[in-house]
Amino acid sequence: MATMLHIFPYLIIISLFLQCAGAQARLSAKLFEPSVLLSKSSTPSLVNVTLYEEALCPDCAEFITGPLTQMFQNGLSAITTLTIIPYGNAKLIGGSIRCQHGPDECTLDRIEACVIDFYPDTHSWFSFISCVEQQPAASRLELWPQCGVALGLDVIGIQNCADGEKGAELEARNRKLTESLDPPHRFVPWVTVDGAPLYEDLDSFFERICEAYKGTEKPETCARLDGAAGTYPSSRNLQLWGHVE
Numbered sequence: 001m002a003t004m005l006h007i008f009p010y011l012i013i014i015s016l017f018l019q020c021a022g023a024q025a026r027l028s029a030k031l032f033e034p035s036v037l038l039s040k041s042s043t044p045s046l047v048n049v050t051l052y053e054e055a056l057c058p059d060c061a062e063f064i065t066g067p068l069t070q071m072f073q074n075g076l077s078a079i080t081t082l083t084i085i086p087y088g089n090a091k092l093i094g095g096s097i098r099c100q101h102g103p104d105e106c107t108l109d110r111i112e113a114c115v116i117d118f119y120p121d122t123h124s125w126f127s128f129i130s131c132v133e134q135q136p137a138a139s140r141l142e143l144w145p146q147c148g149v150a151l152g153l154d155v156i157g158i159q160n161c162a163d164g165e166k167g168a169e170l171e172a173r174n175r176k177l178t179e180s181l182d183p184p185h186r187f188v189p190w191v192t193v194d195g196a197p198l199y200e201d202l203d204s205f206f207e208r209i210c211e212a213y214k215g216t217e218k219p220e221t222c223a224r225l226d227g228a229a230g231t232y233p234s235s236r237n238l239q240l241w242g243h244v245e
């Protein structure tokens with residue numbers, strides 16, 4: 001009996017190790033053989049949600065801190081792949097990029113792009129963008145490092161990225177992605193679900209995700225929505241395309 005008690009903790013440790021080893025193996029399989037796994041389990045594909053935005057636009061901030069943040073609380077993030085393209089209504093004029101709300105917005109767009117690029121885990125980069133967009137527009141450039149520090153991100157690395165070649169590269173890529181939209185965006189926030197724009201109908205955001213998802217087991221939120229009005233306020237002045245200050 002005494003011996004049994006003595007080895008008991010070791011048994012727990014060994015069984016924990018085996019469980020972890022099992023999880024590790026499953027994770028590697030997921031990383032390296034996605035097609036094999038998909039064909040075996042016929043996992044329904046995730047819904048592509050893409051937001052084209054710019055860092056200082058009030059309606060973008062409202063969408064990010066509202067419906068997009070709620071998506072992570074109501075379970076719909078589990079059936080989506082979220083992409084954010086920070087560029088918005090910026091334009092290439094005479095060889096340089098001009099942002100709708102001035103140079104600070106270009107800097108913040110690059111900062112957001114760098115964080116998305118550095119921290120591919122959706123929760124990591126989205127937490128940062130959500131934190132930045134919660135700040136008053138006039139303080140975002142000053143306060144983003146505090147969001148970065150609070151989330152344990154490499155603030156210096158992000159700043160260097162935004163000021164350097166990498167930031168310019170990401171900005172150019174985001175310009176291409178925005179300019180190749182078909183149909184073209186007319187204002188921001190511009191939201192697409194599986195490539196189809198929502199236009200002004202941002203109220204239908206959650207319903208559109210639920211409709212697009214082909215899995216049989218939809219999140220509970222989808223059943224609860226069922227015709228209910230969305231939570232996004234319908235009276236807004238969307239930032240119109242072409243309005244460059």
Ligand SMILES: *[C@@H]1O[C@H](CO)[C@@H](O)[C@H](O)[C@H]1NC(C)=O
Nearest residue numbers: 045046047048081193194195
């Ligand atoms: C979602 O995006 C991925 C990656 O770009 C693409 O391969 C896939 O076809 C998209 N799915 C839909 C339904 O648009």
